[in-house]
Amino acid sequence: MYIDPHVHMVSRTTDDYQRMALAGCVAITEPAFWAGYDRSTTQGFHDYFRMLTDFEPRRAAQFGILHHTWLCINPKESEDVGLAREVLSIIPSFLECQTVLGIGEIGLNKNSRNEMTVLEEHIALAMKHRLLILVHTPHLEDKLKGTHLIMDALRNQGADPGRVLIDHVEEHTVRAVLDRGFWAGMTLYPDTKCTPQRAADIFEMHGTDRLWINSAGDWGVSDPLAVPKCQDELRRRGHLLETIRKVSYDNPRTFLSQSGRFSAPERA
Amino acid sequence: MGTPLTKQAVADLYFLEHRAKVLDLAAFLDRFDRASEPGGTDFRVQALTAALGLVLDGQPDRARRVLELWSDRSTEPIERAPMKGALGAMPIDAKDRR
Numbered sequence: 001m002y003i004d005p006h007v008h009m010v011s012r013t014t015d016d017y018q019r020m021a022l023a024g025c026v027a028i029t030e031p032a033f034w035a036g037y038d039r040s041t042t043q044g045f046h047d048y049f050r051m052l053t054d055f056e057p058r059r060a061a062q063f064g065i066l067h068h069t070w071l072c073i074n075p076k077e078s079e080d081v082g083l084a085r086e087v088l089s090i091i092p093s094f095l096e097c098q099t100v101l102g103i104g105e106i107g108l109n110k111n112s113r114n115e116m117t118v119l120e121e122h123i124a125l126a127m128k129h130r131l132l133i134l135v136h137t138p139h140l141e142d143k144l145k146g147t148h149l150i151m152d153a154l155r156n157q158g159a160d161p162g163r164v165l166i167d168h169v170e171e172h173t174v175r176a177v178l179d180r181g182f183w184a185g186m187t188l189y190p191d192t193k194c195t196p197q198r199a200a201d202i203f204e205m206h207g208t209d210r211l212w213i214n215s216a217g218d219w220g221v222s223d224p225l226a227v228p229k230c231q232d233e234l235r236r237r238g239h240l241l242e243t244i245r246k247v248s249y250d251n252p253r254t255f256l257s258q259s260g261r262f263s264a265p266e267r268a
Numbered sequence: 269m270g271t272p273l274t275k276q277a278v279a280d281l282y283f284l285e286h287r288a289k290v291l292d293l294a295a296f297l298d299r300f301d302r303a304s305e306p307g308g309t310d311f312r313v314q315a316l317t318a319a320l321g322l323v324l325d326g327q328p329d330r331a332r333r334v335l336e337l338w339s340d341r342s343t344e345p346i347e348r349a350p351m352k353g354a355l356g357a358m359p360i361d362a363k364d365r366r
Binding site for chain 1: 271273335338341342346356357
């Protein structure tokens, strides 16, 4: 049994939902992200948000999986600040949807000034509506710098770190994120983020409090079954079932339940 | 929470997997050397070989220190994103001045 709190199902097939259900997936949350190309209009985002709030929950429900979502314009599309502001202006019209948990995945990509501007406006929107925040941290060589810029921006705007999940942490960022009171997510990717083995190492070195795992499965090389594979890695090392359950079910449930909308049961 | 495994168990579980990864790395560097442009190099390959010093130094937190070696260590936002993607490492002599 597990929750995958970060997976981009719009990019995956219905067969993936079926395989995830068979592997014990109870619930997922799907952040808005970059489609692999820049959307050219606000209407394009409007349609994407309809997909996230209408179509995907129904598709997941066919397999008994709860589907919740997060809305934003991804940092990869933040260089066009004008378009970003238009997209931000339509998000409030979707906030009454009971499956919307918050604003995400916001953050930085190349750590540019325009990305910072759009990040700050997303944080302000989340705080105005008292929403949870799911943060994307940059890739590879940009992650260390971007993670610190993001945490500083959140602090400067007065965001409660207990209501912010900073995702894609690795060995060089996890300690700082946890020490500043944020929740942290480890993304299990075959090549470019954490492997299940390294995620298990990080649990062993940094503990299991305020830390979760996710697949971030999307249109690239990724694995929607990465969470159960990490469960298996922890089991293989002899960790207790209670520990495995904490990092793959209880922790995401605890964080996400702060939204008042996340409906996965305490004991599935 | 620590690891429940003994050193023997860690070696039993993971040795063959990492033996293969070392061979992959060795073969990659051989392939790079055999490629055209004799004597040419690439900053990413330089960063990779520089990391091997950390891997072999016998000190803890190797993964963290390798990731830090490959990271942009500047602290101010850049003016404009030059691209969407990332390359995986900074030029070793330019890590602090992007």
